[in-house]
Amino acid sequence: MEDREYRNADDSAPALTLLHVLVQVQQSAERLQRAAAKDAARTGAGYPQIGEASGMTRQGARQRWPGLFNHSSNATTEHMMTAPARPFDVLLVEDDIADAMLIEGALTGRGARNLVQVTDGVAALEHLRAPGTARPDLIVLDLNMPRMNGRELLQVLKSDKDLQAIPVVILTTSAAPDDVTGAYSSHANAYVTKPVNLEEFEQAVQSIDAFYLETATRPPHN
Numbered sequence: 001m002e003d004r005e006y007r008n009a010d011d012s013a014p015a016l017t018l019l020h021v022l023v024q025v026q027q028s029a030e031r032l033q034r035a036a037a038k039d040a041a042r043t044g045a046g047y048p049q050i051g052e053a054s055g056m057t058r059q060g061a062r063q064r065w066p067g068l069f070n071h072s073s074n075a076t077t078e079h080m081m082t083a084p085a086r087p088f089d090v091l092l093v094e095d096d097i098a099d100a101m102l103i104e105g106a107l108t109g110r111g112a113r114n115l116v117q118v119t120d121g122v123a124a125l126e127h128l129r130a131p132g133t134a135r136p137d138l139i140v141l142d143l144n145m146p147r148m149n150g151r152e153l154l155q156v157l158k159s160d161k162d163l164q165a166i167p168v169v170i171l172t173t174s175a176a177p178d179d180v181t182g183a184y185s186s187h188a189n190a191y192v193t194k195p196v197n198l199e200e201f202e203q204a205v206q207s208i209d210a211f212y213l214e215t216a217t218r219p220p221h222n
Helices: 002-042 047-053 058-064 097-108 121-129 150-159 177-185 198-215
Strands: 088-093 113-118 138-141 168-172 190-193
Touching: 002 047, 047 058, 088 097, 088 121, 097 113, 097 198, 113 121, 121 150, 138 150, 138 198, 150 168, 150 177, 168 198, 177 190, 190 198
Parallel strands: 088 113, 088 138, 138 168, 168 190
Antiparallel strands: none
């Protein structure tokens, strides 16, 4: 019995050695990948680009290499090359919880964002008109909501001299020509139809964010 045990141990030695070597290689590869991800972050890449280069989603890259943007005092946000002097303020008027979570994730994934979400037009106006409330840099507005819908809220916003300069982007499931025409007639700044595909949905939100909060010149923030 003892001879058989010794013989089995000898037979398995090459396989165990190979396994040990492979583990060492895997650990080295992981260290190299993290170093490369850090370098990419340092030169301006965000989690979406790092994830794509690694064959995974943005969320997957964030989970695998958390804290990439805290590795130096000069890089405190994901988009350090365009980091704002203060976090951008976004008001999201959206009653669908799942869509609201996706929008919030897509916005905050690009940098510092103060996002307030309300579920209808009445709540949006209450928030905007509350004493001491900071005027948002951007309003992302759904059309179909209870109490006061997005169409009605847009008309109120664009007729209010204190609120009409805030950029309003309609983000909705409707692609109906009447809705599109009506939104622009009411002076919406842009109309975006929500894509069905999850990745395309996230890209659409990030495109809105990139243009209105990082590219376009905005009115002074009160």
